[in-house]
Amino acid sequence: MxxxxxxxxxRALTLFVFTAIAPCMVSTGAEELxxxxxxxxxQVGDDFEDDTWEYFPNLPKSSExxxxxxxxxxxxxKNRRWYEGVMRGTPDVVKRVATPEGGLEGSQGxxxxxxxxxxIPGRPSYSMQxxxxxxDVSDRLGGAVPVSQRPNVVVRVFLPPLAQWERRSGAHFAxxxxxDTQTWKREDGRRYFGREIYYPGLFVExxxxxxxxxxxxxxxLRVRAANNGGDYKGPQITTTGWWTMGMSFTxxxxxxxxxxxxxxxxxxxxxxxxxxxxxxxxxxxKTFFFNVCNSDNGRTxxxxxxxxxxxxxxxxxxxxxxxxxxxxxx
Numbered sequence: 001m002x003x004x005x006x007x008x009x010x011r012a013l014t015l016f017v018f019t020a021i022a023p024c025m026v027s028t029g030a031e032e033l034x035x036x037x038x039x040x041x042x043q044v045g046d047d048f049e050d051d052t053w054e055y056f057p058n059l060p061k062s063s064e065x066x067x068x069x070x071x072x073x074x075x076x077x078k079n080r081r082w083y084e085g086v087m088r089g090t091p092d093v094v095k096r097v098a099t100p101e102g103g104l105e106g107s108q109g110x111x112x113x114x115x116x117x118x119x120i121p122g123r124p125s126y127s128m129q130x131x132x133x134x135x136d137v138s139d140r141l142g143g144a145v146p147v148s149q150r151p152n153v154v155v156r157v158f159l160p161p162l163a164q165w166e167r168r169s170g171a172h173f174a175x176x177x178x179x180d181t182q183t184w185k186r187e188d189g190r191r192y193f194g195r196e197i198y199y200p201g202l203f204v205e206x207x208x209x210x211x212x213x214x215x216x217x218x219x220x221l222r223v224r225a226a227n228n229g230g231d232y233k234g235p236q237i238t239t240t241g242w243w244t245m246g247m248s249f250t251x252x253x254x255x256x257x258x259x260x261x262x263x264x265x266x267x268x269x270x271x272x273x274x275x276x277x278x279x280x281x282x283x284x285x286k287t288f289f290f291n292v293c294n295s296d297n298g299r300t301x302x303x304x305x306x307x308x309x310x311x312x313x314x315x316x317x318x319x320x321x322x323x324x325x326x327x328x329x330x
Contacts, residue, residue, distance in 0.1 A: 032274075035152040035246025035258050035266050038315035043140045045153075045311045046081050048109040053096040054078040060121035061089030061131070067120050081140070085132025091115045091292045091302075094133065100158050102242050103308055104263050110158065110308040113173075115292045116301050124298040128170055134289040135310060144180070144284035150315035151285040152248035153177065156263055158306035159204065159240040162217040165303040166294055169211045171222070172303045174291035175245050176201025179255070181280045197286070200224055200255045200277045202234070202245055206303070223257055225277040234272050235259065244270075247288075253281030288312070 057075040064070050064087045075084035075094070084090035093114040099107040118129035138144050145151045155175055166172060180197045203222040209215060219237040226232055237243075239261050246258040246266050255277055260270040276282075288310070294302035 031250035031252045031254060032268065032271075033150050033152055033248035033250050033256060033315070034268055034271075035154045035248045035256075036311075036313060037152060037248070038150065038313040041141070041312045041314060044081065044135055044137050045309075046077075046079070046111070046135075047107070047309050047311075048096055048111050049107070050079065051096075051109065052078070053109065053111075055082070055094040057090050057092075057094065058084070059090075061092075061117075062086040063089055063120045066125070066129075069120075071121070081136055083134055083136055085134045085289065088130055088132045089118070091131045091133055092117060097306060099308060100242070100306060102263065103158070104156060107308055110306045112304055112306050113290060113292050114302050114304045115294055117296065117298065118292070118294050118302070119296040125296045127296060128168070128293055129296040130171075130174075130291045130293040132289055132291060135287055135312075137285075137287040137312065144286045145314060146284055147179075147249045147253065147282050148251045150248065150250055151312065152246065152314070153288045153310070153312045154244065154246040154266065155288075155310040156308045157204075157243050157245055158308070159219075159237065159243060160304055161240050162206070162219060165206050165208075165217070165219075166300055167208045167210070168295050168300075169207050170205060171203045171291070171293050172206050173204040173293065173305045174201050174224075175247075175288070176224070176291060177247055177249075177255075177288045178286040179249065179282045179284060180286060181253070181283045183280060196280065198278055198280060200247065200257075200275075201291075202247070202257060202259060202272075203231070203291075204237070204305075221259055221272070223273055223275075225275065226273075227276050227279055229278040237261075246270075249282055249285050253283065255282055 060071045062070045070086045075090035091113045095112045097112045099110045115131045119125040185194045207218045221234040223234045224231045242263045248256040254274050256274045257272040258266045258270045
């Protein structure tokens with residue numbers, strides 16, 4: 001057998017075997033990485049401290065996931081660190097606000113994300129829809145980050161009192177990432193070996209008391225996704241206010257999920273789980289983003305979530321990410 005062809009065949013066979021058994025694997029935790037570890041990348045992310053911070057929504061928004069229409073130009077932040085996800089559209093409210101009480105020391109500004117129309121503009125679907133608010137990572141870093149550099153991301157999220165949440169069971173908000181790997185794919189009856197993008201994350205879900213029969217509202221985090229590709233219920237949200245959430249990506253291809261109430265830095269004790277989501281072995285980190293969800297009935301606003309200090313880190317690996325010349329304001 002020709003050596004290059006043999007190597008390609010061996011690589012494909014190895015990935016096929018891994019993909020077949022990974023949903024049944026229990027993550028060993030051999031590689032651990034607490035989000036917030038390593039070098040902070042000031043080229044991406046935001047602390048929202050600039051009092052001239054502004055977002056240009058460029059409405060009407062896109063809704064490609066529903067009607068295959070991208071309504072360009074897409075929304076974009078003045079500092080060019082954030083942009084509209086053209087698959088699902090921009091949140092209706094992207095507004096710098098005063099940091100709620102109990103936030104990070106010295107923080108004066110945070111960002112509210114909220115939506116009324118989450119589906120096709122002017123055409124309510126009367127079902128849950130979502131908007132995307134995406135951090136520009138790949139363009140500002142000159143490409144995706146290999147997991148050999150152990151990228152990791154952290155954000156603080158303000159959860160309002162449960163009485164202020166949209167009275168709907170299901171996902172209200174999410175902190176997610178876009179990563180990719182190589183695997184077998186099928187298109188138009190053709191099977192080929194190519195890149196697959198997938199989107200691990202933490203969803204904030206709500207169950208109003210009138211839907212459960214309980215005497216109180218409940219909320220919890222949902223993890224996407226386990227090795228077999230299924231979402232599952234994570235920690236209960238027993239207190240609102242500020243939460244710290246993070247995800248990390250290690251050279252073994254695992255995704256690690258962390259969260260806790262409060263604004264303190266994450267620790268090893270705050271880990272929820274480690275997985276190979278969908279049975280994939282992650283190879284590259286592309287970006288992180290937020291989902292804003294509501295019932296898309298034209299009348300009911302989504303729950304008003306606020307984010308602060310959305311930050312990305314990496315641990316040095318074989319290929320160095322270019323470092324910035326700019327400095328942060330705090």
